[in-house]
Amino acid sequence: MYERKIPLTLNCGLDLIAEVLYGKWKIRLLWFINEGYKRPSELLRKIPDASRRVLNVQLNELEEHGLIAKIIYPQAPPKVEYSLTAFGQTLMPVIGELGRWGDEHADHLRAVILKRMEQTPDDK
Amino acid sequence: MYERKIPLTLNCGLDLIAEVLYGKWKIRLLWFINEGYKRPSELLRKIPDASRRVLNVQLNELEEHGLIAKIIYPQAPPKVEYSLTAFGQTLMPVIGELGRWGDEHADHLRAVILKRMEQTPDDK
DNA sequence: TCGCATAGGGCTAAATTTTGCCCATATTGT
DNA sequence: ACAATATGGGCAAAATTTAGCCCTATGCGA
Numbered sequence: 001m002y003e004r005k006i007p008l009t010l011n012c013g014l015d016l017i018a019e020v021l022y023g024k025w026k027i028r029l030l031w032f033i034n035e036g037y038k039r040p041s042e043l044l045r046k047i048p049d050a051s052r053r054v055l056n057v058q059l060n061e062l063e064e065h066g067l068i069a070k071i072i073y074p075q076a077p078p079k080v081e082y083s084l085t086a087f088g089q090t091l092m093p094v095i096g097e098l099g100r101w102g103d104e105h106a107d108h109l110r111a112v113i114l115k116r117m118e119q120t121p122d123d124k
Numbered sequence: 125m126y127e128r129k130i131p132l133t134l135n136c137g138l139d140l141i142a143e144v145l146y147g148k149w150k151i152r153l154l155w156f157i158n159e160g161y162k163r164p165s166e167l168l169r170k171i172p173d174a175s176r177r178v179l180n181v182q183l184n185e186l187e188e189h190g191l192i193a194k195i196i197y198p199q200a201p202p203k204v205e206y207s208l209t210a211f212g213q214t215l216m217p218v219i220g221e222l223g224r225w226g227d228e229h230a231d232h233l234r235a236v237i238l239k240r241m242e243q244t245p246d247d248k
Numbered sequence: 249t250c251g252c253a254t255a256g257g258g259c260t261a262a263a264t265t266t267t268g269c270c271c272a273t274a275t276t277g278t
Numbered sequence: 279a280c281a282a283t284a285t286g287g288g289c290a291a292a293a294t295t296t297a298g299c300c301c302t303a304t305g306c307g308a
Contacts (some may be wrong), residue, residue, distance in 0.1 A: 005293065006266090008237075009173055013159065013226025014151055014219070016233040023184040024296070027138055041254065049133055051297045056256060066236045075303035079252040087232065094225045095138070101218045102137025108190070113132075116188045129263065130297090148266070165284060175267050180286060200286040201275040 017094075020065045023058045026048045027095055030084070033068055034092055038081040067091065141218075144189045149174045151219055153210070157192060162205040168214045179223055191215065 009015050025047055033044050040059065044052055059082065062068045062103060067088035073079040084092070102109065133139050145151055156170050163182065168176055184207060186192045191212035197203040208216070224229055226233065 002294070008241075009235050010234060010237065013223040013228070013230060014155065014233070015226070015232055017222050017226035018151070019237050020233065022250090022295095027142070028224075031138065039254085039258090045271090052255090053298070054296055057296085061240075064236065064240045066232065075254095076308090078256085078304080080255065080259095086227070090229070097218050097221050098141050099137040100141070101215060102141035104137070105211070105214070106137060106140055108128070109144065110134060112189045113134065114144050115159060116185075117128075117132075158269070161285085163295085164286090177268070178266055178287090181266085182284095196285090199284095201276085202274080204285065220265095245291085 020062075020067065025055060026058050026062060027098070029055070029058060030091065030095060031064060032086065033082050033098075034084055034089075038083060040080055040082075043082075062088075091123065097098065134171065143184075144191065149179060150182050151162060151222070152184060153179065153186060154191065154212065154215065154219060155223075157206050158208055158213075162207060164204055164206075167206075186212075 001097045008019065010019065028047055032043055037043055037046055040055065043059075044050070044055055047055065054099060059068070059070075062084075063070050066085055068082045069085050071083070073081070132143065133145065152171055153167060156167055161167055161170055164179065167183075168174070168239055171179065183192070183194075186204075187194050190209055192206045193209050195205045195207070197205070
């Protein structure tokens with residue numbers, strides 16, 4: 001694993017939630033798991049832009065942070081199912097708020113984001 | 125500026141809000157600006173862990189995304205003040221929710237985050 | 249027996265973000 | 279004159295995250 005060189009900041013609630021949600025695909029993973037897509041292969045199909053590797057890594061992190069639970073069925077080929085823990089479920093309304101805000105302001109957001117990118121071709 | 129090589133995903137509201145909030149210090153910046161810390165030097169003092177450079181960069185991004193407005197007073201030494209735009213203000217309740225969730229579950233979160241880091245000294 | 253699907257981890261390279269340093273401007277205080 | 283304050287951007291290096299490739303294991307069907 002990667003060994004951090006700059007210490008984390010864990011002062012307030014915003015730091016703490018950031019620590020568990022930062023990660024390109026984490027919110028999406030929680031979202032789809034909540035919708036009932038439980039198996040890693042399903043999730044990969046739902047999020048085709050992500051590499052299989054990162055999904056695994058981020059699923060592991062979500063699990064270690066107690067947001068999702070993993071069931072390994074002792075079969076071959078292997079079968080694995082994730083589900084939200086009670087703790088993870090408490091987060092869903094908050095994620096719902098995030099998505100709702102983004103949806104409500106989708107036009108404006110798309111406009112400003114794209115404008116920023118036009119300044120230099122393919123910018124961030 | 126940095127030239128992106130992997131295209132952005134801007135499908136749903138979650139993608140869109142992520143695009144404007146991703147950045148180590150952005151949420152904190154919005155938070156403090158909302159609390160009335162308007163000048164860059166004040167914000168830097170409130171967020172001493174951040175480099176002055178990034179705060180500038182991220183303030184610029186927040187401005188270009190229409191979340192904050194910048195007033196430059198034609199003085200010397202220069203004086204600058206940021207404030208939330210009406211659009212930015214609509215985001216504050218959502219950030220409030222994030223912080224509230226983090227605060228409510230602070231003990232649990234600190235525990236699981238630290239446990240993850242003990243697995244290997246100084247892990248992420 | 250080859251190919252596919254399922255799941256996962258090691259490892260390196262690439263992508264992206266953040267840091268830190270330097271330079272520039274103008275004013276006030278020492 | 280020199281230091282300090284305030285703001286900001288160029289630039290390269292460091293830190294961190296993500297992508298991609300390879301290897302493992304089992305069972306099913308062509």
